[in-house]
Amino acid sequence: MQKNLKAVIRNGILFLLLFFIFYFYANYMYIGGFGIGYQYIGCAAVIMIGGLSFLVAPKFSAFFECIKDIAILSTPYLVCMLFSLGIWIFTFTGIRQMISGFFAPSYIILSISCVGCLVYLIGEKAVVYTFWAMSAAFGVMILRQIRLVGLGEFFYELYLLLASGSLDALPAMRTLEGPRFSYCYGLYFLYFFFQRKTTAKGIFRVRMFVCILFFLIGFKRSCVLATAVGAAIVCFYMIWHKNRKRELINLLIVCFMAFSFLYIPMVRYGLFERIVERYHINTSHRERLYNIYNYYYEYNPSYMGRGLGWVQNHLRGQEGIYAYDVHNEYLRNYIELGFWGYIFWALTILPWVLKCSVTYKNPREDGLVAGSMVYMAVLYITENIFLFYTFSITLSVVVMVSRQYGKE
Numbered sequence: 001m002q003k004n005l006k007a008v009i010r011n012g013i014l015f016l017l018l019f020f021i022f023y024f025y026a027n028y029m030y031i032g033g034f035g036i037g038y039q040y041i042g043c044a045a046v047i048m049i050g051g052l053s054f055l056v057a058p059k060f061s062a063f064f065e066c067i068k069d070i071a072i073l074s075t076p077y078l079v080c081m082l083f084s085l086g087i088w089i090f091t092f093t094g095i096r097q098m099i100s101g102f103f104a105p106s107y108i109i110l111s112i113s114c115v116g117c118l119v120y121l122i123g124e125k126a127v128v129y130t131f132w133a134m135s136a137a138f139g140v141m142i143l144r145q146i147r148l149v150g151l152g153e154f155f156y157e158l159y160l161l162l163a164s165g166s167l168d169a170l171p172a173m174r175t176l177e178g179p180r181f182s183y184c185y186g187l188y189f190l191y192f193f194f195q196r197k198t199t200a201k202g203i204f205r206v207r208m209f210v211c212i213l214f215f216l217i218g219f220k221r222s223c224v225l226a227t228a229v230g231a232a233i234v235c236f237y238m239i240w241h242k243n244r245k246r247e248l249i250n251l252l253i254v255c256f257m258a259f260s261f262l263y264i265p266m267v268r269y270g271l272f273e274r275i276v277e278r279y280h281i282n283t284s285h286r287e288r289l290y291n292i293y294n295y296y297y298e299y300n301p302s303y304m305g306r307g308l309g310w311v312q313n314h315l316r317g318q319e320g321i322y323a324y325d326v327h328n329e330y331l332r333n334y335i336e337l338g339f340w341g342y343i344f345w346a347l348t349i350l351p352w353v354l355k356c357s358v359t360y361k362n363p364r365e366d367g368l369v370a371g372s373m374v375y376m377a378v379l380y381i382t383e384n385i386f387l388f389y390t391f392s393i394t395l396s397v398v399v400m401v402s403r404q405y406g407k408e
Contacts, residue, residue: 011122011129014049017042018133021114022390023140025179039389040107043114050117062120062404069400070116072356076348076386077105080308080333083341087307094313101309101336104387111389115396124405126397131188134390135210138181142217145172158217166219167284173217182218183385184394185211186227190371191398194234194364222382230375237367245366249358252370253351256377260346263381264334268299286327286382293326297335305338329380349386350377357403365402372398 021042028035054063081102088098118126146154149172157170169177192199192207199207215223233252240248266272273287296314297303311325311332326332334342350373358366376395385391 010049010053014046014118014121015129015133017045017049018118018130019136021046021393022134022179022181023137025390037107037389040110043110043389046114047110047117050120053121059120062123065404066116066120066400069119069357069396069403070113072353073112073396073399074109075352076345077109079344079348080337080341081105083305083337083344084308087305087338087341090304091307093307097307097309097313099309100312101307104308104312108387108389108392111392112396115393115400119397119400119404124401127188127191127401130393130397131192131207131211134181134184134394135214138176138179138214138218141176141179142214145175148172161219162216165282166221167282176218177220179390180218180385180388181390182215182220182223183379183383183388183391185215185218186223186230187372187375187394187398189215189227190230190234190375191368191402193231194368194371220383222379226375226378229378230371232371233374234364234367234371237370238363242363245360245363249354249370252374253354256350256374257346259377260330261343263330264342265299267328267331268294268297283382289324289327290331293331293335299339301339303339305334305341306336308336310336325384327382327384329384329386332384333386350374353399357399359403365405368402369399372402 021039024038024042027038029038030036084101087093088101093101115126115130118129122129149157154172157173160168160170161173188211189208192204192211196204237245237248263272267290272290275281276283276287296306315325326335330342330346333345337345353373354370357369360366372395376391379385
């Protein structure tokens with residue numbers, strides 16, 4: 001009885017910390033002129049609870065599995081830091097860029113470690129805990145906007161957002177876009193939908209209702225496409241011949257690497273822009289952004305890169321459209337990491353994770369890992385979320401739980 005009470009108290013504290021992590025997504029304390037996000041303090045608290053739990057009652061098997069997952073998912077960020085270190089040394093980079101370039105991936109590694117500790121503490125329930133903590137935080141934000149603009153105005157803005165395909169966003173919707181939770185709800189949709197056979201019908205319906213509703217409130221067109229492609233990958237993997245699933249994973253890896261390698265020259269030399277014009281694709285002027293950044297890189301093996309943090313540092317002195325981020329993770333990482341750094345980044349961001357996380361023992365769970373990684377790869381085409389902690393937490397918890405609890 002006492003043991004169960006302690007577990008309830010611990011889990012309650014973990015849920016509150018997760019709520020804290022998601023709710024205070026843009027709040028900072030400043031030390032020496034540099035901001036430290038409240039969310040990362042919450043991540044550190046979860047890690048501390050996980051460490052204390054291990055010292056009191058160690059579960060060695062679960063501990064080593066979580067450490068393995070943390071190492072797998074942190075590798076792309078460590079690769080970026082390693083290549084940037086060389087770039088910073090040889091190009092005499094300014095101290096401010098070096099600091100922002102070092103801490104941005106460090107915070108994501110901290111977030112991934114937080115997820116690892118959460119999975120160690122509560123197992124596969126970690127997905128549900130993060131989902132409801134995020135939803136509770138987003139629900140409070142939604143209620144604040146309803147109170148501010150009124151219920152009728154709120155639903156009018158939501159209607160306008162959906163009817164315009166997210167092109168027309170009035171103040172309340174722009175505010176709710178800020179946390180960028182819509183990227184996360186696409187992953188939760190995939191996870192809950194393909195786990196529906198293992199979930200009670202009533203619970204499944206409630207989760208899906210909240211998931212879809214909040215996804216629509218933070219609506220992003222890119223998330224719809226990514227969710228559709230991710231779901232297709234899960235379905236293909238599940239129905240694929242059981243003795244040839246490894247071939248499917250290898251095919252995904254080859255396609256991803258080919259796309260990553262060819263996409264940069266497509267953008268650099270105008271093919272992407274011609275495709276957009278030919279088929280009248282609305283990219284919200286992203287092709288103009290790509291043209292602006294064409295002045296800062298070359299596509300050849302001698303291009304060394306500008307180091308992590310360059311884009312963020314560059315934006316500080318710009319105005320208008322020039323002050324927008326690249327809105328493309330492939331291009332941003334190529335600019336910052338250079339030709340060879342970009343190739344190593346591409347190898348670790350999807351192929352490495354798939355090779356290490358797909359167990360070939362449970363089609364549904366392995367399919368979810370593959371579908372989630374492809375979902376991420378699709379979003380990277382138009383969004384900058386590689387260094388955004390809420391997406392990293394969601395992707396990490398889905399991959400970790402799917403890998404560790406898909407073996408039975």
